[in-house]
Amino acid sequence: MNFIKPATTFIQPFAVSFNLVEGIMLNPKSHLVRRAGDMKGHYRDHEALAALIAAGNPTHYEVFETPVPHEYGHLMYCISKLHPGLVGEEWFMTKGHYHTAINTGEIYLALRGEGLMMMKTPDGQCRHERFEPGRMVYVPPYWGHRSINTGREPLISFCVYPGDAGHNYGDIEKEGFPRRAFCRNGATVVE
Ligand code: PAN
Ligand code: ZN
Numbered sequence: 001m002n003f004i005k006p007a008t009t010f011i012q013p014f015a016v017s018f019n020l021v022e023g024i025m026l027n028p029k030s031h032l033v034r035r036a037g038d039m040k041g042h043y044r045d046h047e048a049l050a051a052l053i054a055a056g057n058p059t060h061y062e063v064f065e066t067p068v069p070h071e072y073g074h075l076m077y078c079i080s081k082l083h084p085g086l087v088g089e090e091w092f093m094t095k096g097h098y099h100t101a102i103n104t105g106e107i108y109l110a111l112r113g114e115g116l117m118m119m120k121t122p123d124g125q126c127r128h129e130r131f132e133p134g135r136m137v138y139v140p141p142y143w144g145h146r147s148i149n150t151g152r153e154p155l156i157s158f159c160v161y162p163g164d165a166g167h168n169y170g171d172i173e174k175e176g177f178p179r180r181a182f183c184r185n186g187a188t189v190v191e
Contacts, residue, residue, distance in 0.1 A: 006164070008073030016066050020111050023081040023156030025064035032063040034095070036087070041173060042095055044180060045088030052087060059083055060092055074163030080108075082115065082147055082155040089182040091115075096146025096177065098122070100166025106139040106159055108147070113155035116190070118177050119143040126178040128190060131155060144172050148181045150188045 017026040036052045039060055043049050052058065061082040068074045085092040096118070099106070108117060110131040117137040120126045121144070129137045131147070139145045149155040182189045 006072040008071050009069040011068065014066075018079060018158075020156070023079060023112060023154050024062075025066065025079050028064040028066055030063075030065040030067060032065075034060050034062075036060055039087075039095065042093070042176075043087040043090050045090060048086075048088030048090075058085065060085075061094055068163055070163050070166070072162070072164045075160055076163050076165065077158065077160045080147065080155075080157050080159055082113075082149045084113075084149050084152050084154060086183055089184060091148050091150050091181045091183060091188070093118075093148040093181070094146050095169055096144055096172045098144040098168040098171055099141075099161070100168045101162070101164055102168075103141040104162045104165040105141045105143075106145065106161035106165070108137045108139065108145075109158045110135050110137070111156045111158060113149060113153050114151035115155040116148045116150060116181055116188075118146045118148055118179060118181070120175075120177050122171070122175075124178065128179065128181075131157065144175075144177075146172075146177060150181055150183070 035057045037057050063078050063080050065078045115131040116128045118128045179190050
């Protein structure tokens with residue numbers, strides 16, 4: 001057994017405030033905005049995405065963070081605000097990623113809106129869980145994850161994950177997810 005733990009930086013306690021209606025963190029240190037143009041290659045309908053980019057390149061999602069050291073022992077957290085919309089028939093979604101330290105999980109607590117968390121493993125297992133306000137989705141270690149907004153208002157969630165998790169987007173870009181969520185005749189279809 002190895003009892004030597006990686007170093008963890010000592011910092012002072014702090015607190016942050018959220019506006020849970022708007023789905024924003026007040027005075028975040030980092031505010032990431034991903035627009036339609038950042039989503040190339042992720043949707044099935046490439047032409048519909050190109051049309052959306054040409055028609056004003058709307059915001060897809062925003063991530064608000066006040067970072068802590070990216071180290072074992074610390075906990076990263078953020079507010080994720082995924083806007084509503086469709087690319088062709090496919091609901092707006094995040095890029096999705098594995099954690100670089102693939103044996104790290106994540107907790108998503110949905111605060112507003114409705115949607116799905118799509119999850120997959122490197123060996124091709126795929127599951128999804130429903131998001132609704134007050135519902136928590138546990139993303140276990142080894143599962144890549146992507147949120148999907150299947151409603152008409154922003155899908156807002158609060159996420160917590162280990163400080164040393166990191167984000168691996170490259171493998172998900174190569175593999176994609178085996179299943180997608182579409183809007184057909186007003187109903188959500190996962191296929
Ligand atoms: C979340 C996500 C956030 C945006 O904080 O990073 O929802 O999704 P993408 O990172 O896939 O663009 C998280 O899962 N962090 O680990
Ligand atoms: Zn994650």
